Amino acid sequence: MHTVEFQSVSKSFSEKSIVKDISFSMRRGEIFGLLGPNGAGKTTLIRLLLDIIRPDTGEINVFGKLLNPTAKNRIGYLPEERGLYRKTELLDMLVYLAQLKGMPKKQAHLNAESLLKSLDFYQYKNKKVEELSKGMQQQIQFLSAIIHDPELIILDEPFSGLDPVNTKIVKTKILDLRAAGKTVILSTHMMEQAQTLCNRILMLNKGRRVLYGTVEEIRREHGRNSLIVELAEKEDLNAIREISGIKKITESGKLIEIFPEMGINAQILLEELVRRTNILRFEQSLPSLNDIFIETLESALNE
Numbered sequence: 001m002h003t004v005e006f007q008s009v010s011k012s013f014s015e016k017s018i019v020k021d022i023s024f025s026m027r028r029g030e031i032f033g034l035l036g037p038n039g040a041g042k043t044t045l046i047r048l049l050l051d052i053i054r055p056d057t058g059e060i061n062v063f064g065k066l067l068n069p070t071a072k073n074r075i076g077y078l079p080e081e082r083g084l085y086r087k088t089e090l091l092d093m094l095v096y097l098a099q100l101k102g103m104p105k106k107q108a109h110l111n112a113e114s115l116l117k118s119l120d121f122y123q124y125k126n127k128k129v130e131e132l133s134k135g136m137q138q139q140i141q142f143l144s145a146i147i148h149d150p151e152l153i154i155l156d157e158p159f160s161g162l163d164p165v166n167t168k169i170v171k172t173k174i175l176d177l178r179a180a181g182k183t184v185i186l187s188t189h190m191m192e193q194a195q196t197l198c199n200r201i202l203m204l205n206k207g208r209r210v211l212y213g214t215v216e217e218i219r220r221e222h223g224r225n226s227l228i229v230e231l232a233e234k235e236d237l238n239a240i241r242e243i244s245g246i247k248k249i250t251e252s253g254k255l256i257e258i259f260p261e262m263g264i265n266a267q268i269l270l271e272e273l274v275r276r277t278n279i280l281r282f283e284q285s286l287p288s289l290n291d292i293f294i295e296t297l298e299s300a301l302n303e
């Protein structure tokens with residue numbers, strides 16, 4: 001069973017098509033990246049998923065069924081526009097939010113205490129939200145999205161406004177959620193975070209699906225099919241030049257990058273290299289998600 005499944009979903013506002021025939025599915029226990037430039041339709045897609053707006057056509061299933069009020073209590077949402085009860089004390093607010101999602105008060109209390117402790121915020125439990133720094137408020141907002149122990153957690157730009165230390169803390173929390181079998185949707189413009197955290201991604205551009213798959217698959221598909229090799233001895237470079245099927249070799253210090261000719265598999269080339277030279281290290285050169293993001297948008301511009 002998929003945690004979330006969109007089948008040919010489309011949505012227009014005032015006859016302007018915003019989400020165009022989108023299909024994808026999400027598995028339990030994965031971090032799913034929702035990527036795309038400003039205005040691509042990511043928030044609209046999240047609103048569709050949360051049943052805040054309805055699709056014009058297509059079907060959305062959550063936890064294997066059409067979205068219903070019980071399912072909504074199993075979802076946690078950190079919206080892009082933040083909003084907390086500023087005059088309320090931390091612990092009380094978290095308990096209240098969990099109860100709103102159907103959790104009994106006693107359990108809500110236990111959860112709130114445990115989460116506050118996990119971020120080392122327990123000492124602030126009786127502070128009002130407005131007395132906290134912006135970064136702390138941001139983290140409290142994150143906690144308020146998971147206070148009721150949801151199975152599906154939607155995080156819209158969870159790192160915005162956080163310094164590197166707090167970014168790391170939130171990142172660790174997201175990984176903990178995945179380890180606990182939760183499904184996490186991460187909508188972000190921070191490609192580095194998406195690359196390291198996400199199992200799979202969906203990238204939208206102008207409401208259309210332009211990339212979809214595992215990060216690994218997508219990086220390989222967009223790979224340059226080149227090899228980066230560290231040689232024990234520089235003289236080996238001459239031996240490499242004698243290998244047929246190599247289009248180009250570039251050098252950068254101890255590392256060389258070898259570009260095979262069209263139709264030549266990098267793996268076969270590697271076997272030849274190992275036979276003829278003393279290789280200390282090799283890796284297949286893969287583009288970053290950031291490079292792929294830019295390349296995909298640029299090629300869409302030229303269409």
Ligand SMILES: Nc1ncnc2c1ncn2[C@@H]1O[C@H](COP(=O)(O)OP(=O)(O)OP(=O)(O)O)[C@@H](O)[C@H]1O
Nearest residue numbers: 013014018036037038039040041042043044045080
């Ligand atoms: N309720 C609405 N009525 C009319 N147009 C809307 C509505 N909601 C969204 N849009 C339009 O849909 C498009 C996609 O917006 P959306 O907020 O989904 O993009 P996004 O990918 O989340 O962007 P960002 O990264 O900037 O947050 C935008 O052009 C926006 O103006």
